[in-house]
Amino acid sequence: MQNASIINSAVVTIALLDQDGNILSINSALERLFETTSDEMYGKPFANLLSGQMVEYFARSDEAEKVFNYRGEIEVVLKSGAWIALDVGVNAWTTEEGLLRYTVVMRDITDRRRIENQLRETQHRLEVALTGAQIGVFDIDVHTGHSIVSATWKVLMGLDPELDNDVQQEWKSRVHPDDRMMIAEADKACIEGRAERSTTEYRIKAPDGPWRWMRSDAVAVARDKHGVALRLVGIQADITERVKDKEDLRASEAQFRSAIEDAPVGMAIVDTNGKFLQVNQSLAYFAGVSQSQSMTESFLRMTHPDDRGAVMNEISRLLAGQVKSFHKETRYINSNGTVIWGLLSVAIVRDSRDRPRSFVVQVQDLTEMRKADLLKRQFVSTISHELGTPLTSINGAISLVLNAMKGDVSEKARRLLSIAQTNCDRLILLVNDILDIEKNAAGELQFYPVQAEITKMINDAVAANAPFAAQYDVAYDFNSPKGAMSVSVDVNRFQQVMTNLLSNAAKFSTRGSRVEIAVRRVKAGILISVTNQGSGIASDFSPKVFAPFSQQDSSETRANGGTGLGLHICRLIVERMGGTIGFDSVPNQSTTFWFTVPAEGSVEADRVA
Known part of the structure; x- marks a missing residue:
């Protein structure tokens, strides 16, 4: 009776079975779990509770030498339709009368199994994420030097994920000799607590020969009482393409800056506040200063005061994204105070987020061209006026002859005079057209709306x-x-x-x-x-x-x-x-x-x- 009381009050589920695996008794914990009673289950196969599982095990009871204890985990569907996971232990024993009996002890491990499944799912997702991002994870025991690494870490190293290599030794043998000291110093600073993390970029030898660039970022996750790290956990990523892109970008920027410096026209890079970041020799010569002096000037300061407003309006349009560049003939003040002309071309440079970063400025010296244009306009204007006056007189004289002396002029003479008048009219129109064009070019063409x-x-x-x-x-x-x-x-x-x-x-x-x-x-x-x-x-x-x-x-x-x-x-x-x-x-x-x-x-x- 005392044993029955103990079994009945046990937290785990317990059943007593005969030699055929039929139920002799079950405790209250098992009754609650399976929503049944001892009377209802008496004499019935225990395998019925387990959805038919373990039938083969109890079938061996006729052959004593084949009877053995059992321990395993099984999943069972309850009457309600819910599933549970059980840790099942079966102990076979013999009574004093020589009868075979089984004691079954079961623990409900459903919650544990659910957590394990969730952990496996989380681990799978993590592996997928690491694989997609090509990130390897490592965990190093600082004292033993033993490393635990993810499958993606092995892939990054060119190793078979299924093989159990000495990864720490493999890694050390592949690191570029020139980078080993730098990695050791970063790790040491982190281990000793002088640095929060160990972050390094280094080269490693790929199995197929070329050097690859890696970036490692590790932190100490446990320290002893002296503050010395016990473990370093971190991630590693292949940054070869990123390093190559940076090198290409540096080479491109160097080439661009060299092109600016060697350009035969004035060129500069100006920040969004108007300060020169780079000025080439041609632009410094245009402004009449040295390159070092020009770097202390602002872009607008060298612009003629009367033209600064118009240039600022165009700059505002650039910053607002209304235009990508503009071209404008602009006046500048030379270092000796002389007004000089230049064709200003400005383009805006934006970063990856489309934010204004700087301006590329080009100034082509138009001073001599402007002087030549002025001389040309003066010459054309003078010639046009010099031609216009006699042409008008000639045209008037021909008209007078044709109209006032009509009867005194022969038909042949009238025809020649008409031709002369027509061509004189054409010359007058040509002179007037040329004068209009020159006036427009000089901004002197008047309009009275x-x-x-x-x-x-x-x-x-x-x-x-x-x-x-x-x-x-x-x-x-x-x-x-x-x-x-x-x-x-x-x-x-x-x-x-x-x-x-x-x-x-x-x-x-x-x-x-x-x-x-x-x-x-x-x-x-x-x-x-x-x-x-x-x-x-x-x-x-x-x-x-x-x-x-x-x-x-x-x-x-x-x-x-x-x-x-x-x-x-x-x-x-x-x-x-x-x-x-x-x-x-x-x-x-x-x-x-x-x-x-x-x-x-x-x-x-x-x-x-």
Whole structure:
């Protein structure tokens, strides 16, 4: 009775079985675990509780010599459907009467098994992460020198993960001789507590021959009472590609800096505060100082005060990411106080996070070019004025002869005088065009914008150019828009553009055709278009249409004459008035030249055509 009481009160589950493995009794712990009773289970096979497991074990009871004790772990599904893990121990014994009996002792190890499974899953995930990141883990016993390493550490070392090598000795034999002292010093400082961790980058010999770069980072996880480390645990990673990238970057930066230093034009690297980080000899010479002196100056300080605002505006656009670079003719102050000109080109350099890092600055000396341009403009202006005055006199004299002395001049003489007058008119136009171009280049082309009604200005232009069109048997058609359209333009410059476009349209139209003039509102303001029917513009000449002195090489062009400056001047005028100009041409069909001028209340444009 005392034994029964002890068994019944035991925390572990206990069962007593007969020689066939049938239940004779079970304790209360087993009843609670399997949700059953002794009476219900009496005489039934114990294997039934274990989902049929251990049947073969109890079947050996007929052969005494084959009976043995058992110890193992099994998983069982309960009535509720839940599974549990059991540590099962079976002890076979014989009664005084010689009967075979079994005592079964079981412990519920479900929680332990669950934790083990979680640990295995965590370890598996860690191994996957380490493998993916190519990171090896090591744990070194400082006193014995014995190392425990992860499989990824072995892979990094070129070792078979399944082999049990002396990894510490293998590692030591592979480290580059020049790096051994550095590693030993770092480890010693960490072991003695003089450093929090041992971090080193070193070379190691790969099994296939080349040297690989490794980075090791270890910490002490246990120390004795004297503060000396007992174990070092750390990670190791292959950084060969990173080291190679750094070396390539250093070589690239050195090459870039060398290119700046040796450049024949002024170049510099400037930080975001305007301080020079590098200045080459050419830029120092441009500023009239030595390279060492220039390094003490700021970029803006050498810029002419009147130009600093404009340069700062462009710098602000660079910093805001609106542009990647800009080019601007800028004045500078030489060390002797002389104003010098340079073509400033600035590009921004950003880091991997797109943050401004520095500026690459180039300054091309334009001082002599500016002087030459000034002399050229003065020469052209002088020549143009010198030609303009006598040409006007000659033209007036020819007109006087043709009109006042009409009856006294022979037909042959009149024809020669008409040719002279035509060519004189062409020369006057050429002189005026050249003067306009030079004035624009010098910033002296004057504009006097006023509010004007677009329809009236176009009607005036059509009326003024109608006689010219009649010479080519061409007429103008202007479809006046409904309602008033007011624009802000220089009326005379507007008429200059219209005269160029209308005269060109007439000259290059098919005889007997009509030139159509149209006006409509667009997003950019008011669009004026002039369309003629004729041979059109060749596609290979299209990019040159608005270039100065450009003429399409054709018999028609040569017959109609011209200087090739008209459309170039039209573009200068339109852009100065805040508009745009362009054209669309279908060879041997039609050509439309159009331009826009700003207007209040503009609406979304249809396709410009």
